[in-house]
Amino acid sequence: MNRRTFIRRGLWGGLLLAVGSSIGLASWPTDRSRKPRRGLRAIDERHFAILAAVAARMVGAPKADPIEIAHRIDAQLALGAPEARADFGKLLLLLENALAGLVLDGRARPFTHLSPAAQDDVLAHWQRSSLLIRRSGYGVLRKLTQAAHYAAPEAWADVGYPGPPQIGIPS
Amino acid sequence: MSQAIALHKPGAFVDAGTLADGATLKADVVIIGSGAGGAVSASQLASAGFDVLVLEEGGHHTRADFKMREDINYPMLYQEAGARATKDVGVTILQGRAVGGTTVVNWTTSFRTPAHVYEHWRSAHAVGGVTVEQLGPHWDEVERRLNIQQVSLDETNRNNRVLYDGCKALGLAVETTRRNVKGCMKSGYCGMGCPVDAKQSMLVTYLPDAVARGARVVSRCRVDKLVVEGGAVKRVAASVIGDDGYNVSGKQITVEARRFILAAGGIGTPAILIRSGLGGGMVGRRTFLHPVHGTAAHYKDPVEPYYGAPQSVASHAHADRGDEVGLFYEAAPMHPMLAAVATPGYGAMHHGAMQRLPYLAAHVALAIDGFHPSEEGGTISVRESGAPVIDYVVPLRVRKALLFGAKTLARINFAAGATEVGFGEFPHVLARNEKELDRLTENYDVMKLPLFSAHVMGGCKMGDDPKSSVVRSTDLRHHTLENLHVVDGSVFPTSLGVNPQESIYGLAHLISERLASAWKT
Numbered sequence: 001m002n003r004r005t006f007i008r009r010g011l012w013g014g015l016l017l018a019v020g021s022s023i024g025l026a027s028w029p030t031d032r033s034r035k036p037r038r039g040l041r042a043i044d045e046r047h048f049a050i051l052a053a054v055a056a057r058m059v060g061a062p063k064a065d066p067i068e069i070a071h072r073i074d075a076q077l078a079l080g081a082p083e084a085r086a087d088f089g090k091l092l093l094l095l096e097n098a099l100a101g102l103v104l105d106g107r108a109r110p111f112t113h114l115s116p117a118a119q120d121d122v123l124a125h126w127q128r129s130s131l132l133i134r135r136s137g138y139g140v141l142r143k144l145t146q147a148a149h150y151a152a153p154e155a156w157a158d159v160g161y162p163g164p165p166q167i168g169i170p171s
Numbered sequence: 172m173s174q175a176i177a178l179h180k181p182g183a184f185v186d187a188g189t190l191a192d193g194a195t196l197k198a199d200v201v202i203i204g205s206g207a208g209g210a211v212s213a214s215q216l217a218s219a220g221f222d223v224l225v226l227e228e229g230g231h232h233t234r235a236d237f238k239m240r241e242d243i244n245y246p247m248l249y250q251e252a253g254a255r256a257t258k259d260v261g262v263t264i265l266q267g268r269a270v271g272g273t274t275v276v277n278w279t280t281s282f283r284t285p286a287h288v289y290e291h292w293r294s295a296h297a298v299g300g301v302t303v304e305q306l307g308p309h310w311d312e313v314e315r316r317l318n319i320q321q322v323s324l325d326e327t328n329r330n331n332r333v334l335y336d337g338c339k340a341l342g343l344a345v346e347t348t349r350r351n352v353k354g355c356m357k358s359g360y361c362g363m364g365c366p367v368d369a370k371q372s373m374l375v376t377y378l379p380d381a382v383a384r385g386a387r388v389v390s391r392c393r394v395d396k397l398v399v400e401g402g403a404v405k406r407v408a409a410s411v412i413g414d415d416g417y418n419v420s421g422k423q424i425t426v427e428a429r430r431f432i433l434a435a436g437g438i439g440t441p442a443i444l445i446r447s448g449l450g451g452g453m454v455g456r457r458t459f460l461h462p463v464h465g466t467a468a469h470y471k472d473p474v475e476p477y478y479g480a481p482q483s484v485a486s487h488a489h490a491d492r493g494d495e496v497g498l499f500y501e502a503a504p505m506h507p508m509l510a511a512v513a514t515p516g517y518g519a520m521h522h523g524a525m526q527r528l529p530y531l532a533a534h535v536a537l538a539i540d541g542f543h544p545s546e547e548g549g550t551i552s553v554r555e556s557g558a559p560v561i562d563y564v565v566p567l568r569v570r571k572a573l574l575f576g577a578k579t580l581a582r583i584n585f586a587a588g589a590t591e592v593g594f595g596e597f598p599h600v601l602a603r604n605e606k607e608l609d610r611l612t613e614n615y616d617v618m619k620l621p622l623f624s625a626h627v628m629g630g631c632k633m634g635d636d637p638k639s640s641v642v643r644s645t646d647l648r649h650h651t652l653e654n655l656h657v658v659d660g661s662v663f664p665t666s667l668g669v670n671p672q673e674s675i676y677g678l679a680h681l682i683s684e685r686l687a688s689a690w691k692t
Contacts, residue, residue, distance in 0.1 A: 058517045058518065060517065060518040060521050072242075076252045076253075079415060080251055080417070081251075082556050083555065136261060140260055150510070150525065151507065153240070159525045164238075167358055167367060
């Protein structure tokens with residue numbers, strides 16, 4: 001991909017983000033059954049529900065807790081620039097958006113209303129997309145959710161990581 | 172000597188949160204940034220008798236804070252809580268943010284700048300004021316202070332050893348690295364801050380040296396802008412960072428000085444200039460990242476890539492590939508979070524790969540970007556909030572090199588006994604032998620290779636032609652503002668082809684000696 005192609009895809013991506021957060025089938029309400037357990041710092045409850053739904057598919061560990069993962073990402077976003085928070089919110093709405101899904105993937109339901117298998121198909125579409133914004137968006141959501149799960153000590157034994165060694169701290 | 176010397180306060184590490192809102196501090200020299208460039212400069216200038224004040228956006232964290240836990244120490248010690256990336260999110264960037272800068276979290280690999288790099292800068296970028304011959308004694312001194320020594324082969328962990336053995340089997344040049352450590356316990360947690368102060372980072376060397384000689388190091392202090400009046404920088408306007416370590420508290424301070432040194436790194440330094448209305452020209456241009464793609468190799472016996480010195484072996488066998496982009500190869504430590512990020516896929520596939528973590532060997536190919544005339548690197552801009560953005564669309568030729576590098580690393584691992592080697596997100600290449608590797612990489616779309624970086628270089632390039640550079644090379648002075656210097660990795664006109672820390676230390680040591688000499692007269 002040369003720079004001109006990138007710019008074209010970048011513009012198309014910008015248009016998609018706008019569609020994702022505004023028009024038509026986007027008004028189909030999000031399934032908010034995944035609710036926060038405590039106050040949110042960077043995102044709202046709709047974003048949270050979408051993010052937790054994504055985490056439930058991205059992180060394959062049997063004991064993963066998508067609600068806790070979404071809380072950890074919310075806390076991380078609270079440390080970032082306000083523009084980064086806003087972009088992340090738009091990304092979640094683009095994934096959720098039924099209209100963009102209908103146009104590009106042939107699905108007419110929001111992400112949070114899909115079956116787990118159908119959600120996996122959406123993630124696969126994003127992972128393999130020729131659109132940079134979808135590939136990048138997939139990468140952001142994958143890395144944030146999986147990092148939030150595996151960074152915590154509760155995840156270590158499952159992957160055979162014994163944890164940090166005991167080190168005698170010199171005085 | 173200025174009058175400020177008479178008012179010189181005892182050196183100290185100061186948390187900006189303890190300062191009063193609206194406070195005005197004064198010094199001879201203000202240094203913005205406490206990493207490799209800022210710390211060495213602070214120590215040298217304080218030793219020469221100047222009243223030095225260092226401003227650092229990150230917190231002053233010490234070994235007791237370094238818990239060897241990714242969930243605690245990445246948000247504490249990395250820019251954007253570990254989530255920094257290029258504008259299109261195509262390259263994830265690991266960059267430190269703390270008193271001591273990236274030196275607190277780097278993997279200790281220490282190289283002098285290769286001689287051919289300065290030769291290229293002289294001929295292609297008009298860098299006439301610094302040579303490797305001049306830098307030599309300064310590198311000698313830095314290496315003494317930081318105890319930089321070559322690792323013996325029996326000190327390497329298996330993750331590094333397979334890289335060494337595989338290179339030897341294929342006839343590729345490979346060596347153990349030199350590391351800036353003293354009393355290293357080889358725990359493997361350099362990237363989360365050294366829990367035993369064995370790593371000779373700026374936090375435990377040049378910054379304490381500077382403080383012992385009277386310098387003040389003010390942490391949690393974000394420089395918003397330099398204020399220019401009458402053709403000179405007069406003061407710095409800064410915000411105090413709040414208790415969460417990132418968001419501003421609402422308190423503001425001012426720092427007045429006669430001379431100013433920017434040392435906020437390849438992203439921070441140009442961002443401050445732009446916020447100060449001093450952008451344009453080459454400011455925020457030619458930012459290079461050593462773009463990286465990594466491989467994950469699986470072995471029958473445990474590798475335990477989370478323990479042992481993270482980097483102790485490097486191969487520069489492909490650093491010079493003629494007209495093609497050069498590469499070098501190193502190992503990468505893998506703790507669960509980094510492994511999760513580096514492992515492609517989602518759901519059961521990702522989890523299955525994660526469960527093989529103890530048997531994983533992880534290596535990286537780093538592309539040496541910026542040497543071909545077509546490679547202009549990235550650009551830095553600032554968002555409405557003032558936060559920096561790096562826009563770097565990694566060119567096709569660099570990406571092609573990284574595919575070559577990933578395939579080479581796969582071959583190295585096969586030669587060392589790996590049962591399977593993988594790379595790429597989608598298509599994900601997972602090969603059990605060279606034949607499969609060749610088949611799976613035929614017609615591979617290199618634009619889809621996910622990339623990351625741990626080396627930010629350039630963005631305020633040095634050179635003796637004001638039209639094509641930001642600072643002159645002999646003393647890294649801004650071309651038009653006589654009391655402003657830039658002393659950090661942002662002055663490099665290209666990438667380096669080696670891990671950057673020692674290149675910055677040596678240059679800062681030389682330049683700050685020249686500055687001290689010039690300013691005393």
